[in-house]
Amino acid sequence: MANPVLQVENLSKRYGQVEALRGVSFEVAEGEVFGLLGPNGAGKTSTVEILEGLRSRDGGTVMVCGLDPQREPEALKSEIGAALQATALPDKMRVIEALRLFASFYKRRRDAGELLKRFGLEDKRNSFYNQLSGGQKQRLALAMALVNDPRVLFFDEPTAGLDPQVRREIYDIIEELRGEKKTILFTTHYIEEAEKLCDRVAIVDHGRIIALGTPRELKQHSANTTRLEVRLAKPETEDVLRRLDGVSDCRSLDGAFILHCQRPPQAIVALVKHLEAENNELVSLEISSPSLEDVFIELTGRRLRD
């Protein structure tokens, strides 16, 4: 990759006995929107906080804008902007004050008024922080990440806990930032978010990257098969279903069976015939084309939101 803005190689991190990261490697190019997708506890936040210079690492090399976060945290801070999980501002700080105060800490600044307009906070300009809704707080957090006009942005779970409406607003903001050629690294455990926003996605599980590519590449990788998700009235085994005509694979998940099939019509007919013969019944049937969720299930045997 020519001139990567983020370089992470063989990164490892332990907390006591727990190995949070075990050899994470990836690179992000200038202007790229890169997503770390994975369940809670997969190591996404650890990765991001090491890149931001907030945590030390136990092994591997990390470069952000050509700087080592651990050795040059001060220089790094003016190059990056971030919205962390679980941060807050003082209750009685006004929106405009927060933007102005934090802008004052940097040499390169963006106009607070412009950021307010941009993030739809103009009418909240003089509101106290504790008067803002969850969505407004999150928009302010994103606006504050931009006060120093950074090269790289880190958003850690930017939409966690927000309702769908607000989530879409945040998507729009990230789309807009992409238009400005900002490099963005964000973490999420929402598949749709990763599919919609990312140029490339790394799927993280148990401290490792288990797949990395554009959303399209990842889905193609999981083959051109259609998924049938079925629930049956009586128990059945994976092996029996796997041998049905037209079915290439089957695995059980949360009491349902997911059949991978190249030729869905044959598979459905075969399934129904088999159930009739066994005196079993079909409770539900869903047909879907492969999504990142399927990629995740294929790789880990679990659903992402468990």
Add this chain to the structure above:
Amino acid sequence: MKHFGTLTASRMTLAMRNKAFLFFSLIMPLAFFFLFAGIFGKGRPEAVTYLMGPIISLTVMGSFWGLSAGLVMYREQGILRRYRLAPLTPADMLASSIAANFILVTPTVILEIVLARVLFHVTSFGDFLSIAVLVTVAIVSFGSLGLVVASVTNTMQETQVICQIIWFALLFFSGATFPVAVLPRIVQRFAVFLPATYLIAGLQKAMVNSTPFWRLGVELTSMIAWAVLAFFVASQLFRWESEEKLPRNAKLWAVATILPFVVLGVWESKYGTVLTESKAIYQSLSSPSGSQSTSPR
């Protein structure tokens, strides 16, 4: 410390909007003022002059409670986490909270002096420069004490408990409520180890005897040494997040901040004059305090 100015201004704005802060730095000190001057001192000018020492000390000492609770709250709520992303150092954060506190507490001290003058007709406040120096040094040193407490405690509850213990020790064993002169001998022995004792003694010397500040060597040196040590320890132990673990020797460091007063206390118990001097001042006022008859034992 590049951002000291803007941070201090921001801290002040926030404190002024905080009802708890106004209560502890304005209402409570004024309540002490009227209780001491009006009831204990029966409003007699010479008694009020004497009592201004404890009154101002209480106003100033309160700093440690506010600063430690404030810092722990910022840490618990994740506010420090946000500040941490900006190019700020622990020293920026700590110094700005002390400075903001200084600027906001000083007017209360001035108000108390003005009220003493207007309501209780106190005409002489002794050496003003001396008072100003003592008050400044005390706000910084007690503020730093608060920051040390904040750095070794993890939750608001812990902080409150420790602050209460310190507050009551300072309140009852240092001459802040009962003049050291009338305290039982055992408490007097303990009092020479408390910073508040020296602050009160210094203020009373400055007010009653007009002692210039350069003659308050013991009081000022001990408090300055303490302030420097406490600030240093607080910035070394500073944590941006509650999850950050305390170094194992942190509590030892925190205890080390009382060192100046341990040394001074030992010295004072052997050769010292602080107790005898404050007794002399106490006796020089015929019946300075209505509270003496209610003193313990």
